[in-house]
Amino acid sequence: MVRARRNKSYKLAKLYDRRSHELPFNAEVAEIEVDNPLALEPGEKIAAMRSIRNDPLGRLHSHHQIDEAQYRGGRAFQNDWEKAERGPQAVDPTREYVDGARTREPVTESQRQAVLRLNRVERELGTDGAALVHDVLVLGLTMDQIGQRRAVRTQRWNDYFARRFRECLDRLALVYGFATETVGPRAEQRR
Structure with missing residues (x-):
C-alpha cells in the first residue's frame, strides 16, 4: 500500500492566481x-x-513611451471630453411619451466645468495641438492615420506628429496639475 505524502508544500500564490491564461x-x-x-x-x-x-494612450504608457504625468493628463482630457459631450442620446422608455417632443436636459455643473477646462486646454495647445490631441485621444487614430488625413504620408511627418503629441501631453499634464513647470538652463537662455 502506497502512503500519501503529507509534508508536500503548497504554494498559495497558485491558489489565488486569477490571471487569464487564455486570451482571445x-x-x-x-x-x-x-x-x-x-x-x-x-x-x-x-x-x-x-x-x-x-487605446493609444494606454499603449504608449505600457510601452514606456510616455510617463505617468502625461498619461494622467491624457486621461483627464478624455474624462472632460466625455462629460462635456452631449451627442445623440437613446430614448428613455421610462419617461412619459409626449408627442415625440423631448425636453433638453439641463447642463450640469460638472459638464460646465469640463467645458471650461477644455476651452483652457484648447487655448494652451493651439488649434493644431488641440486637433492632434482630439484625433488621438477621442477618435483613437494612429500617427500614420493622422498623416493620411492631412495628406502627408512620410515617416518624417509621423515622427513630427508623435513628437508634437508628446509635447501636447506635457502641456496637458501642466494644465491638469499632474506636473509642474521646471525652470532649467534652457528655459533661462530663451528669456
Whole structure:
C-alpha cells in the first residue's frame, strides 16, 4: 500500500492566481498594477491585464513611451471630453411619451466645468495641438492615420506628429496639475 505524502508544500500564490491564461485571438494586453479591491490594508496592489488594442494612450504608457504625468493628463482630457459631450442620446422608455417632443436636459455643473477646462486646454495647445490631441485621444487614430488625413504620408511627418503629441501631453499634464513647470538652463537662455 502506497502512503500519501503529507509534508508536500503548497504554494498559495497558485491558489489565488486569477490571471487569464487564455486570451482571445486578436487581444492586445499589457500588465499593470492596480489597487486590490479585496485588500485588508490600504495601498495593496495586484497585477491586472489591461486591453490596449483600441487605446493609444494606454499603449504608449505600457510601452514606456510616455510617463505617468502625461498619461494622467491624457486621461483627464478624455474624462472632460466625455462629460462635456452631449451627442445623440437613446430614448428613455421610462419617461412619459409626449408627442415625440423631448425636453433638453439641463447642463450640469460638472459638464460646465469640463467645458471650461477644455476651452483652457484648447487655448494652451493651439488649434493644431488641440486637433492632434482630439484625433488621438477621442477618435483613437494612429500617427500614420493622422498623416493620411492631412495628406502627408512620410515617416518624417509621423515622427513630427508623435513628437508634437508628446509635447501636447506635457502641456496637458501642466494644465491638469499632474506636473509642474521646471525652470532649467534652457528655459533661462530663451528669456
